[in-house]
Amino acid sequence: MEIAIRFAASPPPPAIAGGGAGDGRRGGGAVRVAVLGGGRRLEAAAAAAAAVGNSARCRAKKGGGTGGALGGIGVEEGGGDQLSVVMKFGGSSVSSAARMREVTGLIAAFPEERPVVVLSAMGKTTNLLLLAGEKAVGCGVIRVSEIEEWNVIKDLHIKTVDELGLPRSVIHTMLDELEQLLKGIAMMKELTLRTTDYLVSFGECMSTRIFAAYLNKVGVKARQCDAFDIGFITTDDFGNADILEATYPAVAKRIHGDWIRDPAIPIVTGFLGKGWKSGAVTTLGRGGSDLTATTIGKALGLREIQVWKDVDGVLTCDPNIYPNATTVPYLTFEEAAELAYFGAQVLHPQSMRPAREGDIPVRVKNSYNPKAPGTLITKHRDMDKVVLTSIVLKSNVTMLDIVSTRMLGQFGFLAKELDHVVEELEKIAVVHLLQQRAIISLIGNVRRSSLILEKEKRSECPDDLASEAKQCIKALHQAFFEDDVLTEVDEDALHMS
Numbered sequence: 001m002e003i004a005i006r007f008a009a010s011p012p013p014p015a016i017a018g019g020g021a022g023d024g025r026r027g028g029g030a031v032r033v034a035v036l037g038g039g040r041r042l043e044a045a046a047a048a049a050a051a052v053g054n055s056a057r058c059r060a061k062k063g064g065g066t067g068g069a070l071g072g073i074g075v076e077e078g079g080g081d082q083l084s085v086v087m088k089f090g091g092s093s094v095s096s097a098a099r100m101r102e103v104t105g106l107i108a109a110f111p112e113e114r115p116v117v118v119l120s121a122m123g124k125t126t127n128l129l130l131l132a133g134e135k136a137v138g139c140g141v142i143r144v145s146e147i148e149e150w151n152v153i154k155d156l157h158i159k160t161v162d163e164l165g166l167p168r169s170v171i172h173t174m175l176d177e178l179e180q181l182l183k184g185i186a187m188m189k190e191l192t193l194r195t196t197d198y199l200v201s202f203g204e205c206m207s208t209r210i211f212a213a214y215l216n217k218v219g220v221k222a223r224q225c226d227a228f229d230i231g232f233i234t235t236d237d238f239g240n241a242d243i244l245e246a247t248y249p250a251v252a253k254r255i256h257g258d259w260i261r262d263p264a265i266p267i268v269t270g271f272l273g274k275g276w277k278s279g280a281v282t283t284l285g286r287g288g289s290d291l292t293a294t295t296i297g298k299a300l301g302l303r304e305i306q307v308w309k310d311v312d313g314v315l316t317c318d319p320n321i322y323p324n325a326t327t328v329p330y331l332t333f334e335e336a337a338e339l340a341y342f343g344a345q346v347l348h349p350q351s352m353r354p355a356r357e358g359d360i361p362v363r364v365k366n367s368y369n370p371k372a373p374g375t376l377i378t379k380h381r382d383m384d385k386v387v388l389t390s391i392v393l394k395s396n397v398t399m400l401d402i403v404s405t406r407m408l409g410q411f412g413f414l415a416k417e418l419d420h421v422v423e424e425l426e427k428i429a430v431v432h433l434l435q436q437r438a439i440i441s442l443i444g445n446v447r448r449s450s451l452i453l454e455k456e457k458r459s460e461c462p463d464d465l466a467s468e469a470k471q472c473i474k475a476l477h478q479a480f481f482e483d484d485v486l487t488e489v490d491e492d493a494l495h496m497s
């Protein structure tokens with residue numbers, strides 16, 4: 001096993017998720033174990049946005065109420081309370097009419113809160129849209145209506161609208177436009193990144209329209225908002241756009257202004273933005289609705305950001321790899337960012353940044369088990385008793401090991417230029433291209449690194465193929481979270497050895 005021990009505060013060497021370019025050779029399958037310390041800056045601190053925090057806090061006058069079937073949650077006419085939290089619900093939380101009813105109940109359960117709601121696309125809609133788009137490229141215009149994924153998407157949304165007792169007109173235009181778009185792709189026999197972003201945006205555009213209509217139906221005044229129309233301004237990197245600073249004041253002004261003029265719970269499309277040059281719809285990378293939520297939290301200076309998922313919080317490892325994973329009750333923003341950055345699917349890698357900059361607590365909760373306390377992510381936590389927080393696996397990683405006498409500076413370009421870069425770098429350095437690797441990261445207390453290393457060594461982690469990475473996670477989890485043998489190790493003795 002290769003063991004790379006990382007205590008540095010910087011991102012890892014050019015390990016490129018997704019395999020990158022190359023000839024597809026299978027590497028030997030070394031597993032890298034990286035020990036990462038909490039309490040450090042992962043990213044360079046960026047200048048905070050314009051001081052919209054306090055000024056943008058929504059203030060509204062008290063007024064007469066509209067009442068509503070859900071009692072307390074009905075927003076008051078002519079004023080109402082301030083918007084105080086963001087509640088983001090992921091695809092699994094809004095995958096059906098029944099789930100949308102449950103989520104309505106969760107919002108109603110906190111009548112004193114005035115939430116901004118962020119929604120992802122229903123269930124697996126984003127994946128289905130991507131597959132439908134790929135099929136449209138090759139199937140011919142006439143056969144678009146036969147694309148299986150398109151029919152699944154259409155049926156799911158119509159069924160949901162019907163079951164919620166809403167008129168189909170809520171999504172008719174969207175479904176028509178989506179079919180036209182698929183036909184356009186079939187006609188052009190081409191699917192660009194820009195068109196792909198437009199295509200997947202239909203998922204969030206439909207889920208939010210349905211949910212806002214349902215809330216209004218049951219007496220909770222709600223307003224559907226497309227993120228690309230309310231100030232989410234991004235780079236034009238389709239598929240993985242970055243949110244620009246101008247977003248914060250723009251979003252604050254718009255949501256605040258709408259609330260003052262006509263208080264209604266904003267139901268915002270997660271994951272989407274508007275490219276500042278192109279004016280086209282962009283997406284923030286898979287799982288980007290978390291980032292939408294934290295951006296709104298910071299923009300409006302809200303009290304708390306709630307991220308509702310289908311697990312009891314951030315867990316000690318991916319429960320799909322090892323089901324004995326348990327909830328991590330507290331995390332710092334930096335630990336959570338490291339976890340996400342090094343592969344834990346549960347949070348979007350960039351999503352902690354706005355929360356950290358705005359110093360707004362993030363609570364990760366389970367919409368299927370709302371009584372579970374979840375994970376609370378804050379700026380600081382007591383690290384005294386913390387050894388290891390979580391184990392993270394990142395698979396299908398391409399690594400470039402570069403040994404050079406020169407300063408190479410930034411490595412970001414390597415990811416994009418992998419085809420040419422090895423050849424070029426070989427002129428100035430010894431380069432090893434390692435593909436099909438896995439990185440296992442141990443996110444923990446850097447001050448207990450000796451203990452972590454000792455325990456890692458004693459775990460029965462297999463030391464050969466990357467395909468055994470999952471076995472390794474299991475062994476590490478057992479050693480760190482299910483076995484007390486080494487917790488009393490004398491750390492001073494370890495330092496001496």
Ligand SMILES: Nc1ncnc2c1ncn2[C@@H]1O[C@H](COP(=O)(O)OP(=O)(O)O)[C@@H](O)[C@H]1O
Pocket residue numbers: 089090091092093120287308309310311313314315316317318319320344345346347390
């Ligand atoms: N360390 C981890 N803690 C919790 N969940 C994890 C972890 N690693 C991977 N996951 C996976 O992440 C999923 C939740 O993230 P995601 O699917 O993005 O949620 P949502 O779509 O509801 O926002 C869980 O169902 C779980 O399978």
Ligand SMILES: N[C@@H](CC(=O)OP(=O)(O)O)C(=O)O
Pocket residue numbers: 089090091092120121126127203270271285286287288289290
């Ligand atoms: N729907 C998008 C954005 C998102 O954040 O989804 P989720 O919250 O379900 O991970 C995706 O699937 O990537």
